[in-house]
Amino acid sequence: MRLHKDNGSDEPCKHMEGHLNRVADGTAGPLRRWYVRAHMAGCPMCTRFFASLKAMLGRLHKAKEAEPNEEAVHRILATYQAATAAAD
Amino acid sequence: MVHPTKPDFEKAALSELPLLYRVARRYAMNAAEAEDLVGQTLLSAARAWDNFDGRHTRSWLITILKNEHLKTIRQKSSRPKTIGFEESGEVSEGDLGSEIDQRAFVEDILRELDSLPEDFRMAVALCDVEQMSYEDAAEALGIPIGTVRSRLFRGRRALREKLKAWPSDTKALETAEVRS
Numbered sequence: 001m002r003l004h005k006d007n008g009s010d011e012p013c014k015h016m017e018g019h020l021n022r023v024a025d026g027t028a029g030p031l032r033r034w035y036v037r038a039h040m041a042g043c044p045m046c047t048r049f050f051a052s053l054k055a056m057l058g059r060l061h062k063a064k065e066a067e068p069n070e071e072a073v074h075r076i077l078a079t080y081q082a083a084t085a086a087a088d
Numbered sequence: 089m090v091h092p093t094k095p096d097f098e099k100a101a102l103s104e105l106p107l108l109y110r111v112a113r114r115y116a117m118n119a120a121e122a123e124d125l126v127g128q129t130l131l132s133a134a135r136a137w138d139n140f141d142g143r144h145t146r147s148w149l150i151t152i153l154k155n156e157h158l159k160t161i162r163q164k165s166s167r168p169k170t171i172g173f174e175e176s177g178e179v180s181e182g183d184l185g186s187e188i189d190q191r192a193f194v195e196d197i198l199r200e201l202d203s204l205p206e207d208f209r210m211a212v213a214l215c216d217v218e219q220m221s222y223e224d225a226a227e228a229l230g231i232p233i234g235t236v237r238s239r240l241f242r243g244r245r246a247l248r249e250k251l252k253a254w255p256s257d258t259k260a261l262e263t264a265e266v267r268s
Contacts, residue, residue, distance in 0.1 A: 021241045025215070027222065056248055060201075060216040063194050064110065073105050076123050080130045 003042040010048035013039075020046060024053045094142025097134055104149055107218060111150055114202065114213040115157040125160065129153040150214070150228035200250045208243030215240050 004013070012020055016039055022028035023036045040047045094100075101108075108129060112122035133140075133152050140148060201209055201217075214225040215236070222240075226233045 017245075018237070018241060021237075021244065052248060052252075053244065056244065056251060057216055059193070059197050060212065061219065063198050063201075064217045064219070072109055072119060072123055076105060076109065076126045076130070077102065079123070079127045083127070083131055084134065 004045060006044040009045055010052055012046045012049040013043060016043075016046050017049075020050050020053060024050060024057055094140075095145075097137040100145050101130055101133055101149060104146055107146065108149060108153055110217065111210075111213060112153060112157075113198075114209055114217075115153070115206075116160075121160075125153060125156055128156045128160075132156060144224065144227055146220070147224045147228040151230060154210075154229065197251070200247060203250070204243055204246050207239050208246055211236055211239035212243040212247060216244070 016036070019028070019032055019036050019039075023033050028036070036046075036050075040050060105126070108126045109122060112125040112129070113119070116122040116125050129149065129152050132155075133149055136152070201212060204212070210229060211225065214220045214228060215222065220228070222233050222236050225240075226236045229236065231239075
């Protein structure tokens with residue numbers, strides 16, 4: 001793997017973005033993971049991109065825990081049950 | 089052929105209610121509309137349950153939700169483009185410090201997500217928020233897996249660009265754990 005000159009950005013190499021996404025979200029196989037890891041060893045831009053992507057995915061996972069609020073679910077349930085009872 | 093482990097409708101659908109509500113929020117972007125959307129989805133799903141083979145219930149329900157959403161759009165001919173500010177006012181005054189920060193942070197990231205074009209937004213919502221597989225998301229959205237990946241990666245890129253503008257993001261990025 002060649003070394004990439006650090007230009008200070010967190011823009012990934014064009015050919016790496018898909019691979020980095022697959023590794024970050026855990027859908028990459030071992031070969032792809034190895035390739036990404038080897039590439040990142042010599043590429044600070046891809047390393048920064050990967051770090052920010054992982055951080056963002058972590059935040060999105062937390063967003064799942066925050067929704068919904070239980071009151072909304074209870075209201076939906078009550079509305080559904082009222083509608084089905086009326087139909088019966 | 090009906091799947092041998094097909095549960096009854098109420099058990100299957102109601103266990104997915106929180107997920108359906110979250111996905112509906114991404115489509116409707118308004119709490120009241122999301123509730124209506126999920127209610128309509130449940131009614132439509134209940135009617136179609138007997139003809140459903142019982143496989144991939146989650147994807148099947150999301151597909152119905154998406155179709156109900158499209159139906160609503162056709163009826164209204166438009167949808168709200170922004171989330172109302174009052175939507176973020178659900179935190180009680182008794183909540184303190186980190187809880188407020190956490191809630192505000194989640195609302196912020198969801199607001200940024202909701203500002204993405206729908207195709208990107210739903211790919212990110214299903215794959216990254218709900219953590220569905222590419223395959224299940226593709227089935228739910230009625231698109232090929234390659235299209236899911238493409239929309240997902242482009243959606244992430246767009247969301248990342250938006251989050252870059254956050255002052256607090258810098259620290260999080262600096263401390264992000266890099267591992268595969």
